[in-house]
Amino acid sequence: xxxxxxxxxxxxxxxxxxxxxxxxxxxxxxxxxxxxxxxxxxxxxxxxxxxxxxxxxxxxxxxxxxxxxxxxxxxxxxxxxxxxxxxxxxxxxxxxxxxxxxxxxxxxxxxxxxxxxxxxxxxxxxxxxxxxxxxxxxxxxxxxxxxxxxxxxxxxxxxxxxxxxxxxxxxxxxxxxxxxxxxxxxxxxxxxxxxxxxxxxxxxxxxxxxxx
Numbered sequence: 001x002x003x004x005x006x007x008x009x010x011x012x013x014x015x016x017x018x019x020x021x022x023x024x025x026x027x028x029x030x031x032x033x034x035x036x037x038x039x040x041x042x043x044x045x046x047x048x049x050x051x052x053x054x055x056x057x058x059x060x061x062x063x064x065x066x067x068x069x070x071x072x073x074x075x076x077x078x079x080x081x082x083x084x085x086x087x088x089x090x091x092x093x094x095x096x097x098x099x100x101x102x103x104x105x106x107x108x109x110x111x112x113x114x115x116x117x118x119x120x121x122x123x124x125x126x127x128x129x130x131x132x133x134x135x136x137x138x139x140x141x142x143x144x145x146x147x148x149x150x151x152x153x154x155x156x157x158x159x160x161x162x163x164x165x166x167x168x169x170x171x172x173x174x175x176x177x178x179x180x181x182x183x184x185x186x187x188x189x190x191x192x193x194x195x196x197x198x199x200x201x202x203x204x205x206x207x208x209x210x211x212x
Contacts, residue, residue: 022057023057024041024043024051024053024057024059026043026051026053026059026062027043027045027046027047027049027051028045028047028049029045029046029047029070030045030046030070031043031044031045031046032044032045032046032070032071032072032073033071033072033073033074034074035074035075035076037076037078038078039054039055040052040053040054040055040060041053041054041055042074042076042083043074044070044071044072044073044074044085044087045070045071046069046070046071047070048064048066048067048068048069048070048071048087049062049063049064049071050062050063050064050065050066050071050074050083050085050095051063052083063083063085063095065085065091065093065095065119066085066087066088066089066091066093067087067089068087068088068089069087069088070087070088071085071086071087071088072086072087072088072138072139072140073085073086073139073140073141073142074086074142075142075143075144075150077144077147079147080096080147080148081096082094082095082096083095083096084142084150086138086139086142086152087138088136088138089138090121090122090136090137090138090139091119091120091121092119092120092121092122092139092142092152093119094118094119094120094164094168118168118169120162120169120170122137122139122152122154122158122160122172123160123172123174137154137155137156137158138154138155139152139153139154140153140154140155140183140184140185141153141184141185141186141187141207142187143187143188143189143205144189145189145203148163148164148165148166149161149162149163149164149203150162150163150164150170151187151189151203151205153184153187153207154183154184155183155184156177156181156183157177157178157179157180157181157182157183157184157209158174158176158177158184159174159175159176159177159178159184159187159205159207160172160173160174160175161173161175178207178209178211179211180211182209182210182211183209183210184207184208184209185208185209185210186207186208187205187206187207187208188205188206189203189204189205189206190203190204190205190206
């Protein structure tokens, strides 16, 4: 596919007249996921790139750390300034982009530099190091429950919990596998502030799979 130079479409007063207020162009294939913070937007794509955009639509950074058929998920933890991406290559990349650390986004310049802090994989992937294919296990869903507590669900129907380490890496715990190993395609974490559950600090997680 032909390489496109990042472009921005802004529509004045469109928040009041048009639900599409900002259109971003920069990926060369389908966009699989995005996350939005107070100051920036992150998008990940089938083209194996993670793009970071200012709220005004300016492309601030392009991260190329994954290989293969795409990046499926992205997640940002604002308190630690951690950006996590998960791709078809079965890897989970933990980033701390420099643009988030030095003088705010106004001073950030378009960068193609390396921002990866470390890489982790779900337990079963570590047992089968090698080339990935359509049957390989990869992460479909990601959710933070706290600054260093991460839940990951996969296409093999596993739900994992990871405790991120300050020195890099993670301690993994396999929680459950859904019936028939069906892919988990959606996951959400119930807010502890929504109502009183009476179970202390335990996390409550909802998952959805494609079993019939």
